[in-house]
Structures are given as structure tokens and as C-alpha cells.
Amino acid sequence: MEGIFAIWQRDILKFFRDRSRLIGSFAMPFMFLILFGSGMSGAMSSMLGGSEAGALRDFDFVEFMFPGIIGMTVFNTAIFSALSVVQDKEFGYMREILVSPMSRVSIAIGKVLGGSTVAVFQGLLMLVFVPFIGVSISFVTIIQLIPTMFLVAFAISSFGLLIASTLKTTQGFQMVIQVLIFPMLFLSGALFPLNGLPFWMDILVKINPLTYSVDMFKKIVFDIDAMTPELIEAMGLNLSIFNHVISFTEEVLVVGAISLVFVILATYKFSTTEA
Amino acid sequence: MPTIVEVKNLKKRYKDFEAVKGVSFDVEQGEIFGFLGPNGAGKSTTINMLSTIIKPSSGTATINGYDIVQKRNKVRSSIGLIFQASTLDEKLTANENLMLHCKFYGVAKKLREERIQEVLQIVDLTDKRYNIVETFSGGMKRRLEIAxxxxxxxxxxxxxxxxxxxxPQTRAHIWDYILKLKEKAGITIFLTTHYMDEAEICDRVAVMDHGALIALDKPVQLKKNVGGDILEIATEDNVTAKSRIEETYQTEVLEKEGILTFQVERGDEFLVQFVKEFEIPITSVNLRRPTLNDVFLNLTGREIREETVSQKDRMKQGRGH
Known part of the structure; x- marks a missing residue:
């Protein structure tokens, strides 16, 4: 047990020590939210044809993007947390860990928990953008966000560890992650509403774990009950499979199940690592 | 002295290459046990098997009474490992590195502070305790790893x-620490080296070559087995000189870089006689006591330092050269 804690603690310690990483982590969300988001918002509302009156006058693209950006940040941080596993292999520290009497399972769990915690911190840091984009976030919302972020981060960290356990170099890891990150992001509804997609793309969206993760954040951040059906439709907030609109609880179960599968696979794969 | 490490016919095979070909030996508690041999002789592979990093293909070994395959975690708790390459987290402080290690190994909470102070003192790093490891010199990092x-x-x-x-200076310091350890803690030290002078410090030395143990004894005894002294000469005609010496004195002469090397009994008396009698003009003479390098030379016909061929090459060449 203490071993899990020690592995976790090391990740947290290093996260807070690495200032440049902390500051750098704002770069991507800032670009998407402020530059891309603000730039696109005019075009978006005119495309939706509801700039003056009509049912869609409340549509604000930057606001729409905000939960997606939280999702993206949690996702990026969680998956890149596994990079430390590959780095530890390269710089030798992994040997110190692997020759200790700790079980491989504890090490893997500690790593996943460390990555998840760091991802939650990063996700929470995104709340500094709140005053600039006009969404209102209550204390209750934050309390709801934290466990949700953790659940998502846990799934993605496990996924990252699974990939990291099969690769030996940081370059290799970064390559694989880059190839995975963008399609998963684009097909998650984080950056634009997923409406009127071609059938094949719709399938990809539905099998993307990130879709459900991002949708959970949207459901927490937006007050959907107060929205008109047209707005809900335009913002893609009616995620459904086979005409069944998926509830928050179902999404928790889906992401939870995905977590379980990934953490088992990752732990198994990591256990076969030779020092 | 009780036995702390017991190795019986330990083997490691990689596909068609046998890295360790069935070694057996015992290490007694409290001794400094050295593994000497050229790079690729199987020293590290043996150590890696003993320290549970890799599994042996066959054979058994116990450390502190625990089987290295069946009781891996017990073995891991019983041993400390210092690798060739650094395994410190350089972004953390010395203290953090040590604290994490305590947690990995389940050192009781109330003992940690005392132990950390103690080991830092052994390696003279007490005043660097809260510094980031990245700022340490190579020698300091090594000392911290030992701690x-x-x-x-x-x-x-x-x-x-x-x-x-x-x-060299840092090397000497590290050795001071190692000897201090042996005296203070009664700890058994098992090391590999290809430095002759370091092997001399060991209580016993195991000489390894091509995955097999070819000698195991006290350094003094190993050198005694070489027999006599070593005479190194250069002449104006080495080829003739070589055959002449071999004929006259019935001894094997090795030639390397223009120097003829051979063993003689009672070297000082022999030398006087030899210089007087030998017809071919001698350009230089050196008489010395045998070193562990001569031990290795005597056993294998090669010097330890010559060994730069890769493992693959050696596989092709086999043992007979």
C-alpha cells in the first residue's frame, strides 16, 4: 500500500516542481479557447443563422467549447503522464522501482493514480478561464467536476500506461500519442458540435471513449434544463445510441467500464516489464 | 563464517548463445567478493540473475537463505543494488530519493529519519541532503546511490x-566508503569490476571468462599460482629471441607490441644470468611481480583489456582462441 502511495507522491512532487510544464499546460487550452474559439464564434453563429433573434441566439461558441477544453486538458495530461514511465526506463529510475520488493501491480496502480491526480489538478486550473468567457460556474459544479475528471483521467492514464508499457523510447511514445490524440479529440465533440455527421464518422464518435467523457463535462457545466430544444440540438447535447439518449449515469458506467478494462490490461502489460 | 550466497550450476541461455554456462560458488557473510573478467564475460548477467532482475534458464541460487526464483521479493528485501548506470531521480533532492526508497522497501516510518542521517554520513553527503541531485557531480551521485x-x-x-x-581520486574515495561499510555494518559486498587494482582489494576473486568461472581464490593465492615473476623484454630481433627463449628455458613467451613476456622462477637471480648469457642485443628489461592481469593472461592467454569484441563476434569465434 505504501508503495502505491510513494509512486503517486513522486508524480505529484514532480508536477509541482516543474514550473515550465505547469505554465506550458495553459498554452494549448488558451489557443483553442481564446484564439480559435473567439475567432470561430462569429462564423459559427452566422452559420447557425441565429445571430439576431430565433431559438439559437443564446449559442456562444466559446462557452460551448469550455467543457470540451476541460476534457481535452484532462485527456492530454492523463495520457502524457504515462510518458514518465518511458522516461524512467530511459533514465534508469525504473530499475530502482522494479528491483524493489513492491509488486508490479502496486507500481502500475500508483502510476495510474499519480497521472490521474495530476490531470485533475490541470483540469481544475482551466477554471481560471471562467471569468473571461462568461460561463458561470458554481461551487457545486466544481464539486461535481472533480470526481468526473478523476474518473476520465483514470481511464486515460491507464490507456497511456498500456501504451507506455509496450514502448521503449520517449520518441516512440510521443509519436503514437500524437497520432491518437487528434482524431480522438476531433471526434469527441470537444471542439465543435457533432451534428449531421456521415454514418462512418458517427460510428467512430460513438466508440470514442472521449465522447462520453466530454459529454459528462458538458452536462455538468451547462444548465441543459433551461435550454430550448433547438439549442440543445445545435450544441450536440443529445448524445444518443440507437435513438436512446444517454444519461449521465450511463456515461459514468461506460467510462467506468472502460477504466476497468484499460487498468487491467495496463497492469498486466506492465507486470511483464523486465528491469 | 556462514554462507550468505549459494550458487549452484546457474545458467542463462539467450536463443543460441549461452551467456552464463553453469557457475557454482558460495559467498561468505561479511566478505568482499569480486567478479573479475572482461566485458561480456557474463559478470553482469550473473549479478542480474542473483538480484532477481532476470530469471535463470536453469540452476539455483539462494541469497540470505531465499531462493532467487521462488522468493523473489524476500531476496529483493535482502539485497542492495548499485547499477553501472545511474538510477537516481535527478529532478528530486537527495532526501526525496532516499525517502522514496524507504517507502519502496517498507522501512518503518520511525526508523527513516535516523537511517537517512546514518547513510548520508557514511558517504559524506549530509550537507547536500536537500539539494537537487541534478546539481551533483558524478562522484556525488555514485555516493548517493551507495547510500x-x-x-x-x-x-x-x-x-x-x-x-x-x-x-581516480573519486574512485579511491568510493573504495574508502566500501571498506568502511564492510567494517562497520558487516555487510557482504559482491562486486564486479574490470579494474585489476580494485579486484586486489577483494577478499576473494572469481575470474570469469566466456560465461564460465575459471578461477576462484584469494588474490594472493591466484597470483601465487601464476608461478614466479614476470619478465618483460624487448630485443633487436624479437622473432629469433622468442624461439631462443622458448627453447632454452622451456617457457611460453607472449609477444605484444614489441614486448616479449614470460614467467620465471626467482626473477632477480634469473635476470642477472639472462642478460649476461643472451646473444641477441636487449633494448629494454622490466621485472615485476605478477598482477591479476597476469592471472587472467595465464588462464586464458589473453589480457582482460584486449577484450573489445562484441558478444556476437565471440559467439562466432567460440572459446578456442
């Missing part, structure tokens, strides 16, 4: 080439 390896009070400390890549 860390001691935190959980291992019964056996494995040091794989502990001083490789360090300057």
Missing part, C-alpha cells in the same frame, strides 16, 4: 562496476 542502497539494511550489497567512469 540509498544501504537504507533498508541489505545483507548483501551488489555493486556492478561501482567506479566505472569516475576519476
Amino acid at each position: 540509498r542502497g544501504l537504507l533498508h539494511y541489505p545483507r548483501v550489497l551488489f555493486l556492478d562496476e561501482p567506479t566505472v567512469g569516475l576519476d
